[in-house]
Amino acid sequence: MDNYNHTFVPEFLLLGLSGHPKLEIIYFALILVMYLVIVLGNSVLIIASIFDVRLHTPMYFFLGNLSFLDICYTSASIPSTLITFISKKRSISFYGCAVQMFLVFAMGSTECFLLGMMALDRYVAICNPLRYSIIMSKVVYVLMASTSWFSGGINSVVQTALAMRLPFCGNVINHFGCEILAVLKLACTDISLNVITMLVSNLAFLVLPLLAIFFSYIFILYTILRMKSATGRRKAFSTCSSHLTVVIIFYGTIFFMYAKPVSQDQPGEDKFQTLDKLMFLFYGAMTPMLNPIIYSLRNKDVKAAVKYLLTCKSIQ
Numbered sequence: 001m002d003n004y005n006h007t008f009v010p011e012f013l014l015l016g017l018s019g020h021p022k023l024e025i026i027y028f029a030l031i032l033v034m035y036l037v038i039v040l041g042n043s044v045l046i047i048a049s050i051f052d053v054r055l056h057t058p059m060y061f062f063l064g065n066l067s068f069l070d071i072c073y074t075s076a077s078i079p080s081t082l083i084t085f086i087s088k089k090r091s092i093s094f095y096g097c098a099v100q101m102f103l104v105f106a107m108g109s110t111e112c113f114l115l116g117m118m119a120l121d122r123y124v125a126i127c128n129p130l131r132y133s134i135i136m137s138k139v140v141y142v143l144m145a146s147t148s149w150f151s152g153g154i155n156s157v158v159q160t161a162l163a164m165r166l167p168f169c170g171n172v173i174n175h176f177g178c179e180i181l182a183v184l185k186l187a188c189t190d191i192s193l194n195v196i197t198m199l200v201s202n203l204a205f206l207v208l209p210l211l212a213i214f215f216s217y218i219f220i221l222y223t224i225l226r227m228k229s230a231t232g233r234r235k236a237f238s239t240c241s242s243h244l245t246v247v248i249i250f251y252g253t254i255f256f257m258y259a260k261p262v263s264q265d266q267p268g269e270d271k272f273q274t275l276d277k278l279m280f281l282f283y284g285a286m287t288p289m290l291n292p293i294i295y296s297l298r299n300k301d302v303k304a305a306v307k308y309l310l311t312c313k314s315i316q
Contacts, residue, residue, distance in 0.1 A: 028085035041292030042067035070288035073107035110152030116209030
């Protein structure tokens with residue numbers, strides 16, 4: 001009976017930066033601008049990849065999926081964060097928290113696999129250019145993207161279900177949103193099963209895609225260095241540099257956040273908790289904002305497609 005009473009938490013309170021009201025105003029303006037850039041920039045990339053026939057290739061299909069994913073990810077977390085900044089309502093229902101946790105974790109897991117798929121696509125394009133259209137047929141790259149979305153969703157269902165079934169001793173989440181590690185800290189029971197499944201999840205969705213990316217680029221680099229044409233080498237490096245930049249930013253942040261699950265708060269860790277919140281902000285807003293900027297600045301095809309769409313719209 002005691003466990004049941006602890007488990008039933010009708011709502012959670014999001015602590016956020018409640019101890020720093022002046023900072024909240026600054027962060028509200030900053031995050032709002034970043035969110036608008038995310039939605040606008042990624043929407044432009046999606047529209048360009050759909051309506052410009054030059055971008056109807058596997059590479060840009062994956063890029064369109066990545067842009068849609070970034071919009072979904074930020075829309076699941078940032079609007080609620082903005083509301084807590086400008087209003088005194090810092091509560092979120094139990095089921096609302098579960099939905100937010102599911103969406104955020106699903107999008108993060110899917111992006112891990114999607115970046116790995118994009119690396120494999122670049123490997124085939126550069127190392128097997130003559131067979132590229134045969135290997136990367138429409139059925140194949142659609143199946144690769146679908147697998148990424150499905151796997152990320154299944155992983156999130158498991159992690160969310162295991163987290164929200166726990167008995168909670170409190171309802172104050174020391175975070176901007178229902179981040180899974182912050183919620184696990186409220187548990188007043190053994191969370192070893194959660195830790196084990198999180199470690200398995202890290203291996204499957206962090207390590208395996210990263211290994212695929214690493215070995216793909218080892219072969220890509222070997223192939224590029226063997227090219228006799230300097231123009232060919234520059235073009236190959238150009239098509240890979242954007243993806244590599246996104247991978248470094250994404251994995252650098254996500255490893256810091258999720259590679260080592262923490263079970264309980266320890267005394268004197270306020271400084272580290274604040275750092276976790278700021279990293280969550282960076283991962284949740286900065287990375288999706290940089291993705292369209294990186295791809296549009298480093299890719300001539302994307303820049304030409306965006307310019308074409310903007311020109312057509314201005315003429316109309």
